[in-house]
Amino acid sequence: MNQKNKILLFVYGTLLSGEPNHTLLNDARFMGKAMTQPCYELLDFGFFPTLVPEGHVSVCGEVYAVDEKTLQAIDQLEGHPHWYRRTVITLADGREVFTYIQPKEHAKKHPRIQSGDWRIR
Known part of the structure; x- marks a missing residue:
């Protein structure tokens, strides 16, 4: 999860490259495309998706190495911990x-x- 004081973050919706909130990752390092294990569901909330546990789907996304400041800005966007919860996944x-x-x-x-x-989608 930590790469030389950077935190690895998997994004799958509006933070993806080319999506409207990607600018929050301007200072992050792109680590590549990735997929989750097939144990989630990706749901459509209209303008954004949400990832929920206990499903059967592999979700596509991207991994970024982010610093603490970037992570805090994304926590605020995502409403962590009240709306979304930042969680470790494999x-x-x-x-x-x-x-x-x-x-x-x-x-x-x-x-x-x-x-x-x-x-x-």
């Missing part, structure tokens, strides 16, 4: 990273993104 390649998830009970009525990819 990616398909075995890396442990932080990401933002919501409890499944917050997301019951929203449509699933079957592909696990916010960009091709």
